[in-house]
Amino acid sequence: MRPYSAYDSDTCSIARTLALIGDRWTLLVLRDVANGVRRFDELASHLGIARNVLSSRLARLAQAGLVERTAYREPGERERHEYRLSGPGRELIPILLAFMDWGDRNLAGPEGPPAVIRHAGCGARIRVALTCEEGHELGERPRLRMEPGPGSKVRSSGLPNGR
Amino acid sequence: MRPYSAYDSDTCSIARTLALIGDRWTLLVLRDVANGVRRFDELASHLGIARNVLSSRLARLAQAGLVERTAYREPGERERHEYRLSGPGRELIPILLAFMDWGDRNLAGPEGPPAVIRHAGCGARIRVALTCEEGHELGERPRLRMEPGPGSKVRSSGLPNGR
DNA sequence: GCATCTAGGTTTCTAAAAGCAACCCAGCGC
DNA sequence: GCGCTGGGTTGCTTTTAGAAACCTAGATGC
Numbered sequence: 001m002r003p004y005s006a007y008d009s010d011t012c013s014i015a016r017t018l019a020l021i022g023d024r025w026t027l028l029v030l031r032d033v034a035n036g037v038r039r040f041d042e043l044a045s046h047l048g049i050a051r052n053v054l055s056s057r058l059a060r061l062a063q064a065g066l067v068e069r070t071a072y073r074e075p076g077e078r079e080r081h082e083y084r085l086s087g088p089g090r091e092l093i094p095i096l097l098a099f100m101d102w103g104d105r106n107l108a109g110p111e112g113p114p115a116v117i118r119h120a121g122c123g124a125r126i127r128v129a130l131t132c133e134e135g136h137e138l139g140e141r142p143r144l145r146m147e148p149g150p151g152s153k154v155r156s157s158g159l160p161n162g163r
Numbered sequence: 164m165r166p167y168s169a170y171d172s173d174t175c176s177i178a179r180t181l182a183l184i185g186d187r188w189t190l191l192v193l194r195d196v197a198n199g200v201r202r203f204d205e206l207a208s209h210l211g212i213a214r215n216v217l218s219s220r221l222a223r224l225a226q227a228g229l230v231e232r233t234a235y236r237e238p239g240e241r242e243r244h245e246y247r248l249s250g251p252g253r254e255l256i257p258i259l260l261a262f263m264d265w266g267d268r269n270l271a272g273p274e275g276p277p278a279v280i281r282h283a284g285c286g287a288r289i290r291v292a293l294t295c296e297e298g299h300e301l302g303e304r305p306r307l308r309m310e311p312g313p314g315s316k317v318r319s320s321g322l323p324n325g326r
Numbered sequence: 327g328c329a330t331c332t333a334g335g336t337t338t339c340t341a342a343a344a345g346c347a348a349c350c351c352a353g354c355g356c
Numbered sequence: 357g358c359g360c361t362g363g364g365t366t367g368c369t370t371t372t373a374g375a376a377a378c379c380t381a382g383a384t385g386c
Binding site: 004005007009010011012013014015016017018020022023024027028031032035036037042045046047048088090091092093094095096097098099100101102103104105106107108109111112113114115116117118119120121122123124125126127128129130131132133134136138140141142143144145146147148149150151152153155 | 167168170172173174175176177178179180181183185186187190191194195198199200205208209210211251253254255256257258259260261262263264265266267268269270271272274275276277278279280281282283284285287288289290291292293294295296297299301304305306307308309310311312313314315316318
């Protein structure tokens with residue numbers, strides 16, 4: 001079996017996802033949009049992001065289909081635009097919650113976590129968990145095994161005798 | 164109840180975590196370290212990262228306690244250093260798997276996912292899932308509610324009449 | 327019926343971060 | 357003592373982010 005490092009780093013789903021949303025601002029933009037901040041000026045002011053950067057991030061997210069940019073007009077008002085999460089965008093929520101979970105446990109001060117997410121139905125707290133398709137509970141230090149999938153790609157350069 | 168945008172953006176656990184590991188390379192470095200790539204040159208070559216950037220990322224991760232830098236010496240060899248995930252670093256694995264999961268579903272080509280993670284015990288695939296502490300199953304579009312926690316902080320500036 | 331305000335950006339210029347190549351140093355092997 | 361290798365650091369160039377000014381179109385006020 002080939003060693004891990006023989007596989008192309010950029011082909012990995014983690015690398016591909018990071019290429020799309022892995023810069024300093026994009027996940028924060030998505031967090032705010034997920035929390036109902038929909039307008040350009042509100043986003044700019046709440047995040048403290050430069051407006052040109054926000055503009056380019058929203059354009060990228062819209063082009064990738066993670067947010068929808070729609071025009072709307074309230075009576076007596078002029079036309080506005082708003083940004084909302086679309087289907088694939090909503091599927092990013094586990095990523096946001098995984099970040100939040102880790103930050104709550106490792107970076108929160110003695111006061112406790114800055115925010116809590118609850119199940120809107122029952123009011124209980126939400127966590128991200130690893131699950132095994134056989135239904136086994138995976139504890140704090142799960143034993144995992146990585147193996148190449150059908151879309152794997154061997155690295156084509158940089159190896160001695162690489163091909 | 165105060166609106167979401169009245170709370171300080173930087174106090175959020177997502178923002179804090181992103182400030183530590185939310186740049187273009189850090190999560191990929193952690194992915195490789197988690198997969199057993201432990202040496203500087205191996206990381207540099209597999210990732211294609213500039214060596215000075217790798218150096219500064221590893222220093223930051225070591226200082227934050229996410230990786231351990233240890234010296235070791237094999238018989239007949241000179242001293243080497245290796246990097247390994249430490250406790251808090253291993254807790255980042257759900258974040259990596261959440262990225263992978265999303266990428267597999269949204270960015271993989273028709274060939275399928277580039278890699279598969281299995282439970283080392285039973286061989287079944289691993290997924291990240293949202294769970295409610297009451298044990299309710301949360302499906303594709305969970306209804307979530309965010310509320311301020313004990314460590315929440317109201318925004319101190321930028322609001323009309325803000326305080 | 328012109329000046330002003332506001333949302334939603336774009337342009338322009340400067341500062342910070344990433345990339346690239348060259349260099350350095352220590353220990354080993356020869 | 358000479359070169360090779362791992363593990364970096366230094367210095368320069370390019371890319372990205374940030375700050376501030378500017379633009380446009382439709383209310384709004386006078």
